[in-house]
Amino acid sequence: MEPDLKYIIGIDLGTTNCVLAYCEFGQSQKDTGPRIQLLKIPQLVAPHTIESRLSLPSFSYLANDAESMDGSFDLPWASDRRYATGEFARARGAEVPDRTVGASKSWLCHSKVDRRAPILPWNAPVEVAKISPVEAARQYLEHLVSAWHHQFPDALIGDQQVVLTVPASFDPVARELTREAAVAAGLPVEFVLLEEPQAALYAWLAQQGEQWRKTLAVGQSVLVCDVGGGTTDLTLIAVDEEGGELVLRRVAVGDHLLVGGDNMDLAAAHLVAARFAENGTKLNPWQSVSLWHSCRAAKETLLTADCPNTHTISVLGRGSKLIGGTVSVEIQRKELANLLLDGFFPLCNLGDRPQRQPASGFQEIGLPFESDPGITRHIASFVSKHCSNDNGDVNLPDHVLFNGGVFKATGFQQRMISVLSTWSGAPEQDDGLPVQPLTGIHDLDFAVARGACFYGWNKNSGGLRIRGGAANSYYVGIETAGLAIPGAPRPLKALCVVPFGMEEGTESHVPSGEIGLVVGQPVNFRFFRSNARKEDPAGLILDHWTDEELTETDSLTATLALEGSDESYVPVTFDSRITELGMFELWCVRAGDEHGGDGKHPGQWKLEFNVREID
Amino acid sequence: MGLVAATQAFFKLLFDRELSDSFQKMLDGELQPRIEQPNLQVTTTRPKPDPDPVRSDAISLLAALQREARFLDIVSESLDEYSDAQIGAAARDVLRDSGKVIDRMFGLVPLTDAKDGSQLETPTSFDPTEFRLTGNVAGEAPFRGMVAHHGWKATRCNVPQWSGKSSATMIVAPVELEIG
Numbered sequence A: 001m002e003p004d005l006k007y008i009i010g011i012d013l014g015t016t017n018c019v020l021a022y023c024e025f026g027q028s029q030k031d032t033g034p035r036i037q038l039l040k041i042p043q044l045v046a047p048h049t050i051e052s053r054l055s056l057p058s059f060s061y062l063a064n065d066a067e068s069m070d071g072s073f074d075l076p077w078a079s080d081r082r083y084a085t086g087e088f089a090r091a092r093g094a095e096v097p098d099r100t101v102g103a104s105k106s107w108l109c110h111s112k113v114d115r116r117a118p119i120l121p122w123n124a125p126v127e128v129a130k131i132s133p134v135e136a137a138r139q140y141l142e143h144l145v146s147a148w149h150h151q152f153p154d155a156l157i158g159d160q161q162v163v164l165t166v167p168a169s170f171d172p173v174a175r176e177l178t179r180e181a182a183v184a185a186g187l188p189v190e191f192v193l194l195e196e197p198q199a200a201l202y203a204w205l206a207q208q209g210e211q212w213r214k215t216l217a218v219g220q221s222v223l224v225c226d227v228g229g230g231t232t233d234l235t236l237i238a239v240d241e242e243g244g245e246l247v248l249r250r251v252a253v254g255d256h257l258l259v260g261g262d263n264m265d266l267a268a269a270h271l272v273a274a275r276f277a278e279n280g281t282k283l284n285p286w287q288s289v290s291l292w293h294s295c296r297a298a299k300e301t302l303l304t305a306d307c308p309n310t311h312t313i314s315v316l317g318r319g320s321k322l323i324g325g326t327v328s329v330e331i332q333r334k335e336l337a338n339l340l341l342d343g344f345f346p347l348c349n350l351g352d353r354p355q356r357q358p359a360s361g362f363q364e365i366g367l368p369f370e371s372d373p374g375i376t377r378h379i380a381s382f383v384s385k386h387c388s389n390d391n392g393d394v395n396l397p398d399h400v401l402f403n404g405g406v407f408k409a410t411g412f413q414q415r416m417i418s419v420l421s422t423w424s425g426a427p428e429q430d431d432g433l434p435v436q437p438l439t440g441i442h443d444l445d446f447a448v449a450r451g452a453c454f455y456g457w458n459k460n461s462g463g464l465r466i467r468g469g470a471a472n473s474y475y476v477g478i479e480t481a482g483l484a485i486p487g488a489p490r491p492l493k494a495l496c497v498v499p500f501g502m503e504e505g506t507e508s509h510v511p512s513g514e515i516g517l518v519v520g521q522p523v524n525f526r527f528f529r530s531n532a533r534k535e536d537p538a539g540l541i542l543d544h545w546t547d548e549e550l551t552e553t554d555s556l557t558a559t560l561a562l563e564g565s566d567e568s569y570v571p572v573t574f575d576s577r578i579t580e581l582g583m584f585e586l587w588c589v590r591a592g593d594e595h596g597g598d599g600k601h602p603g604q605w606k607l608e609f610n611v612r613e614i615d
Numbered sequence B: 001m002g003l004v005a006a007t008q009a010f011f012k013l014l015f016d017r018e019l020s021d022s023f024q025k026m027l028d029g030e031l032q033p034r035i036e037q038p039n040l041q042v043t044t045t046r047p048k049p050d051p052d053p054v055r056s057d058a059i060s061l062l063a064a065l066q067r068e069a070r071f072l073d074i075v076s077e078s079l080d081e082y083s084d085a086q087i088g089a090a091a092r093d094v095l096r097d098s099g100k101v102i103d104r105m106f107g108l109v110p111l112t113d114a115k116d117g118s119q120l121e122t123p124t125s126f127d128p129t130e131f132r133l134t135g136n137v138a139g140e141a142p143f144r145g146m147v148a149h150h151g152w153k154a155t156r157c158n159v160p161q162w163s164g165k166s167s168a169t170m171i172v173a174p175v176e177l178e179i180g
Helices: A065-071 A087-095 A104-108 A133-151 A172-184 A196-215 A261-278 A285-302 A333-344 A375-386 A410-424 A447-461 B002-015 B017-028 B057-069 B071-076 B084-106
Strands: A007-013 A017-024 A041-046 A049-053 A060-062 A083-085 A161-166 A192-195 A221-227 A232-242 A245-253 A310-315 A327-332 A399-403 A473-479 A492-498 A506-518 A522-530 A551-559 A569-578 A584-590 A604-609 B108-110 B119-121 B144-146 B152-154
Touching: A007 A133, A007 A196, A007 A447, A017 A133, A017 A447, A041 A087, A041 A133, A041 B057, A049 A087, A049 B057, A060 A087, A060 A133, A083 A087, A083 A133, A087 A285, A104 A133, A104 A172, A133 A172, A161 A172, A161 A196, A161 A447, A172 A192, A172 A551, A172 A584, A172 A604, A192 A196, A192 A447, A196 A221, A196 A232, A196 A245, A196 A399, A196 A447, A221 A375, A221 A410, A232 A375, A245 A375, A261 A285, A261 A327, A261 A333, A285 A310, A285 A333, A310 A333, A310 B084, A327 A333, A333 A410, A375 A410, A399 A410, A492 A506, A492 A569, A492 A584, B057 B071, B057 B084, B071 B084, B084 B108
Parallel strands: A007 A161, A161 A192, A221 A399
Antiparallel strands: A007 A017, A041 A049, A060 A083, A221 A232, A232 A245, A310 A327, A473 A492, A473 A522, A506 A569, A522 A551, A551 A604, A569 A584, A584 A604, B108 B152, B119 B144
């Protein structure tokens, strides 16, 4: 091991909050498990005012010059800053939305825009110096890196083992862009990517110790349901046996769903604003923000056991006359519960599917928000797709692990368990419902960072690991040769280059016919992924597929250069790799050069993702 | 700080005869306090930057309570013209948010695990900051009695650090100006 490796660091780069957890590196804790701590992150909470908090809100406030002069945005490690990240930026987001970048992570996997171009805040006026989604991620990570160095000047982060989490549903491009931001922010080049729902399960395992072997049995499965501020991420983990030992295997991940706790708070705010309107009070934008916060609190109060039947929601007066300007309405527990439970966790059948309908209501332009906010319908679709055997019988998950701040409102957990249990069709058993939540102390806000740290520690100490591999199979589009028919595109075939479950640290030569590529100019490949076609081997060619099966993502591009050669075409085949660190790579290899191996060979070209906006 | 300086001056005057004499003369109007003559020479060196202005943590705490909970607004407002229901509606939010600030900065916990109403005996090494005795107080520690209040203890003290100008050390909340 490297002499300067002192700590294992887990970073949760969240859509709404970033958290850094760490533990000491060393074998001495082998028996007790690591002592995982959270980094206190100094950040601006007001101009000239620094407070240390355990999470860094993922917001960036691009200040007007007049505001940021005089070092009012200085941090202990940076002076003359013109932007602020963290709590102050989050607060300004409500007051000055045109200058505040939020939800930048959701933009990273939005393939309709150029994610290296300064596009955020989306729709900001021209005088604002916008930043790119990649730059936003870099700013948050750089803040964490600086906070780390501020506290641990003798343990440079570049020398430590770092695990950074990404949504399970992040495609290879979004992972690549995250890596780009992370390395630019100063993380070590060889940091490891881990999927967030897996990290949540690692956090549970860390907390359980060896006890988990008593809770989970061979043949069972765990649905990890991670509902963050802006996104929902689903993962299925199976419990297998290998040589008499229990092993965990991640068998499926869901699509990237842009629906989360913020949608719920906003929905509640709309209900309450309408109630205010009935009473003749029209709320101004400032009051609406204040209402949003009150609704979040009301959600947590009214959706927990033993809550009162009514709850007063108030919006404080804006000026210094606070009491006089305060308006309030009474909300019945039932109406808020109905709105949120039936809106976001509706009772539904296993056969129900998310409804595709034109976007309605309170949606921000730009991001592709889910048109159906019914999370349980998305879960029905996920479970039907991934928990059924060859005969079409559905094997429901036995346990659910809840993660994300939304589930502080425990009513959501109960609703989900009861919906899943109705799908089993089995009558309620003596020992309770057929689907059980994984219990134990689960820190909903910090579990992902803690779990990432525990994973890094396990990786070094040879402890438990969840087997993963590629969560999708991947395909490149090949236009077939043949007679051109005017007006009709050439038929497109899809060549499988990465089979589902391909493991990290492995490489696959894709058996296929040779493909002739033009030398000296960029060649483009359309690129597809599928989380449904789990049996396709590398080299399989698909002639046709449904939109459900294959999803197109960003295209791949490479420019083939051959020095000292006047060939205009090169016959190539493909090599695909998934690095130890979880990054996907696809290479074109000149026929005859297949065994070059090191990637520096003149006959090998790496395909890069094309993240530019497509006209 | 004023009291500390005055106390120091008191002892200095008490034990330093020469200083004490000249102080007496000053009081009698015979002696003017020595005034430093300003240095009129033009120097090319830049003046030393002011030392970092210091703002009392108390002001920083007030600023946080106002920023996050509107605490100053509610305690500064006259309650006479409002009904209890009106006050209650505003107070619910202010109290909730003030509680969050205080918990985050100070992490208050009861000073004793003993429940209100239960019996408790003080240690023999009795510390009056830890216990306030009421009722029939007699004799020596240990004292035994019923817990009327469990007391409070801060587990941390994390008031935000402030780095503004010296002219702004007493500003608790800015003027809010809505533009356009």
